[in-house]
């Protein structure tokens with residue numbers, strides 16, 4: 151049965167964790183995976199999460215099944231965070247939200263549902279994009295193509311090229327858009343750019359699929375939702391995959407959601423019924439703990455304020471690290487773009503050969519594309535990382 155099975159390559163991001171774990175050098179640094187580490191190099195357990203977990207433990211709740219689409223209070227809280235509590239979409243009950251296994255799980259159930267609706271359209275992802283976007287949509291049976299996005303010369307978005315690429319897509323094509331803190335480049339569209347993208351999506355009959363895994367890591371919870379809010383105003387149907395892995399530091403709990411914006415409540419009811427079939431045949435229903443914690447925090451004024459403050463601290467610490475790296479590299483060129491980029495990542499411009507040298511000679515791990523996770527820098531490793539980068543460039 152298995153004699154012809156070929157050895158698959160390591161995952162370009164999570165595979166780095168395996169290599170990092172096996173590295174015995176004490177001063178190794180993992181700038182690969184998109185995980186926020188605190189000033190001491192630890193994945194934080196947020197105070198808001200700790201308090202919500204304590205209350206849950208004390209309540210000694212039974213462990214029954216969740217509904218197929220998850221905890222209703224959680225789904226409602228997700229909707230408010232994404233669309234705004236006063237959104238007419240929510241009042242009109244036009245949004246279907248299902249708890250999902252992280253942002254990846256949300257993309258997967260969305261992809262499976264879309265494939266049942268229209269298997270022959272292509273899925274367009276940005277060039278470059280998160281490595282798993284292509285694999286995930288191809289795995290769901292779609293052909294995946296790219297639209298232009300990053301301009302290496304300006305370290306910005308080539309908006310005209312992007313719009314040109316979208317205009318060439320066939321009607322019904324699915325367009326995956328990073329709503330904020332673009333992964334891997336750290337460069338986002340401005341509000342006016344988003345309006346032009348939305349116009350193009352409408353004009354060419356495209357299906358937007360927004361991926362928002364870093365809400366709160368750019369400019370703040372509300373500001374980072376701008377793309378979602380603009381699409382909501384545009385009255386086009388669209389999908390949103392969202393995640394609390396990073397913003398609640400709940401990576402291993404797999405807490406995300408898929409939201410689908412429909413034209414009417416009647417449509418939403420039908421879409422929800424079909425989405426539940428997709429979920430039921432994938433993993434039946436989602437796990438309880440992480441989503442219960444998030445729902446408790448988001449639905450409790452004090453805990454929510456604590457969480458927002460903690461998220462703000464994470465955002466500010468990343469900014470400080472960006473500044474620190476830019477300053478330390480200033481003697482070797484203009485690295486101001488590192489400070490200007492947003493979210494956890496910097497598209498450093500390092501070549502794959504330079505990334506290999508960083509790992510081999512210095513024990514510093516980065517993604518082969520040159521993406522580095524700035525959120526893994528701290529005062530203890532910043533000098534070493536900057537010196538190593540200076541040595542390989």
Ligand code: LMR
Pocket residue numbers: 163164182183184185280282333
């Ligand atoms: C990343 O891009 O590093 C994160 O989104 C983690 C992952 O699953 O790849």
